[in-house]
Amino acid sequence: DAGVIQSPRHEVTEMGQEVTLRCKPISGHNSLFWYRQTMMRGLELLIYFNNNVPIDDSGMPEDRFSAKMPNASFSTLKIQPSEPRDSAVYFCASSLGGGQPQHFGDGTRLSIL
Amino acid sequence: DAKTTQPTSMDCAEGRAANLPCNHSTISGNEYVYWYRQIHSQGPQYIIHGLKNNETNEMASLIITEDRKSSTLILPHATLRDTAVYYCIVRGSNYKLTFGKGTLLTVNP
Secondary structure (H helix, E strand, C coil), rough: CCCCEEEEEEECCCHHHCCCEEECCCCCEEEEEEEEECCCCCEEEEEECCCCCEEEEECCCCEEEEEEECCCCEEEEECCCCHHHEEEEEEEEEEECCCCCCCECCCEEECCC | CCCCEECCCEEEEECCCCCEEEEECCCCCCEEEEEEECCCCCEEEEEEEHHHHHHHCCCCCCEEECCCEEEEEECCCCCHHHCCEEEEEEECCCCCCCCCCCCCEEEEE
């Protein structure tokens, strides 16, 4: 079975550019999560969707970050404008909800120059 | 969610059992113990979870003490590919997984 699929795997861009990260959750999963991982702060939850609806976005750093889930099989995390401090690995995870385990993709390694 | 305490690092010989401890003395009655691991350059991988009974699956065994204040993840026959950071997480009925620093397990040949 296909796991969570994220694209791109690596992204290098200049400060000020718009960045869009993409995620395809596991088919049938109704919960989707975006995390960010840095050496300084570890793994942090950015936003949680349930049935395509954002439930908790308290972890989104600031207005430059936005996330959407237009349907059950696709989500995006957008940063505009990007800054060097946004450099991190961004993970998407999905689950069946109801306390079931979350399954993670392999992440997007983002470098903002 | 309750806080967990894990050793920073551990070593294990290949082929031997790896026993990773976790303390969660403030765990509540409805909180589960979850274990994930993260191999270098990959996303966290779910291993196992339990409430109060011991659990076993194809990857590992989870032993939870009777008072639920600590648990041990057991990899019965560690291989070099089990080298990873292992996270012990206490999770309630909500969706949140709070990752700490975990234990870096190094399996040596």
